Amino acid sequence: MSKEIDTAVVGLGAMGSAALYQLAKRGEKVLGIDQFSPPHNRGSSHGESRMTRQALGEGEELVPLVLRSREIWDEIERVAGVRLLFKTGGLILQSHDSQVAAHGRSNFLRRTVDVAKKYGIKHEVLDSREIRSRFPQFNIINEMGYFEEGAGYLLPEPCVEMQLELAERFGADIHRNETVLEIVPSDSNDKVTIKTEKGVYESGKVIIAAGPWTSKFVKPEYSGVFKVYRQVSFWFNIDKTHVADYSPNNFPVFVWIFEKGGEFGFYGFPSNDGKTIGLAGEQYSQATIPEEVNRTVKDDEIKNAYASYVNNRMNGVTGVCEKAQTCLYTTTPDSNFVIDVNPEHPQIIVVSACSGHGFKHSAAIGEVLAELAIQGKSKIDISKFSIARFRKS
Ligand SMILES: Cc1cc2nc3c(=O)[nH]c(=O)nc-3n(C[C@H](O)[C@H](O)[C@H](O)COP(=O)(O)OP(=O)(O)OC[C@H]3O[C@@H](n4cnc5c(N)ncnc54)[C@H](O)[C@@H]3O)c2cc1C
Known part of the structure; x- marks a missing residue:
């Protein structure tokens, strides 16, 4: 079956739902397809x-x-009358001697301070004494602190849900529980055919926003670029x-980077429910594929997390784990993003x-994806996110 579509979006997690909303808002005829019913808990946005x-x-x-995202979240909150972003302040802890990289970057705290200074982002650099007096929840040793008043947290499921709802209000067609099997560009590069288990659609452009499933849709030479890790x-x-x-009024979002060790440390959030505190570490030692992920969290994993992160570090947090959930990181070799137009088939983005970030x-x-689909270029510079940086010469 053929349909007249300007742009199809494959995958409706964080990236796909945002692209669909921005395209629909601009009056494009759009089709969004997801193999599950987003927001769901099998990808990366839950x-x-x-x-x-x-x-x-x-x-x-x-x-x-x-910065642009913050403006858009504000706009969605106003239009939809929902709260998506909570400004609690954010604290990064790292000692001078830390040898550990966070998101692939060493000296993360110092880099953060440099960026804050360059962009005029309001912040404070705290010594250990100031951290102990302002944030007695943390049992630190000799860490320094970067405190950013404007930091906070987003609610991922409502963000995805609202953008899909607004996209539908602007006329987007959304197909849930439909798996895309193949994306075939036309010889003349003026359209693309999207084959799913339920139908065949012809579209002017396609945006592939398949998160941990991305490797299925890129050229074999790039499939090894996207590694998936269970977190x-x-x-x-x-x-x-x-x-x-630990209430949002008294406690910031935080990243605690350890001094040494294989993994960077851990991060966490204020209590959403007045009962528990959510936190997580990161692991990059064992890659996986989405179809083979063990979604059950073992007791040993909980015990290890308590011993490695919480015990002797977070005052007043117990070892009783109310809930534990798996989620998938899709990483590139330099821990940065890929946002790109296929040079051979410009109708594929x-x-x-x-x-992880x-x-x-x-x-x-x-918004960038919508601009790429409609105008072929974006207002924000995305040259650092080209997939070609991973081409083997
Ligand atoms: C535990 C965890 C904590 C994180 N913490 C933070 C944080 O604090 N701050 C931050 O900025 N970022 C954080 N991140 C990263 C952030 O959540 C991700 O970058 C983001 O959610 C990725 O969204 P996505 O749209 O690329 O992927 P997804 O949300 O996984 O969406 C991909 C979608 O594509 C669909 N799909 C795939 N293949 C097909 C197909 N063949 N047919 C149809 N549909 C398909 C999937 O069903 C899925 O819905 C975290 C990630 C995890 C896992």
Whole structure:
């Protein structure tokens, strides 16, 4: 069956839902397809909270994306009458001697301070004494702190849901529970055929936003670029006498980078429910594929997480784990994003902006993708996100 579509979006997680909304808002005839019913818990855009910081130690090229995203979240909150972003402040802890890289970057705290200074982002650098007095929840040794007042967290599921709902209000067609099997560009590069298990669609352009499934849709030479890692988030109970200490009014989002060791440390959020605190580490030692991920979290994993992160570090957080959930990171060799137009078939656009830090940028990435589909170029510079940087010469 053929349909007249300007742009099809394959995958409707953080990136795809944002792209669909931005395209539909601009009056494009759009079709969004997802193999599940987003927001769902089998990809990368679930788990109740996503941190948003403005000075990015990961790389200053990301700052325009996060700043624009903040404007878009504001706009969606106003239009839809929902709350998506909570400004709690954000704290990064790292000692002077730390040898550990976070999101592929060493000296993460120092890099963050440099970016904050360059972009005029309001922040404070705290010594250990100031951290102990302002944030007694952390049992630090000799760490320094970067505190950003404007940091906070987003609610990932409502962000995805609202953008899909708004896209539908602007006329987008959404096909849930439909798996895309193949994307075939026409010889003349003026359209693309999308074959699914339920139908065949012809579209002017296609945006591939398949998250951990991206490798299926890129040329074999690039399929090894996107590695998928199972991560686990844990929700530990707070001792009753400490509940107020971890409320969003009293506790910031945080990243604690350790001094040494294989993994970077851990990060966490204020309590959403007045009972538990959500936190997670990261692992890059064992890659996987989405179809083979073990979604069950073992007791040993919970015990290890408590011993490695919480015990002796977070005052008043108990070892009782209320909930634990798996989620997938899709990483590239330099821990940065891919947002690119296929040079051989310009009607195909690909985004794989994850590497564990993509959500905060997703609203603006959706806008970038819409601009690429409609005008062939974006207002925000995306030259650093070209897939060609991974080409083997
Ligand atoms: C535990 C965890 C914590 C994180 N914390 C943060 C954070 O604090 N701050 C931050 O900024 N970022 C964070 N991230 C990263 C961020 O969440 C991701 O960058 C972002 O969610 C990726 O979105 P996506 O749209 O690329 O992928 P997904 O949300 O996985 O979406 C891809 C979609 O494509 C669909 N799809 C795939 N293949 C097909 C097919 N063949 N046919 C149809 N549909 C298909 C899937 O069903 C899925 O819905 C975190 C990630 C994880 C896992």
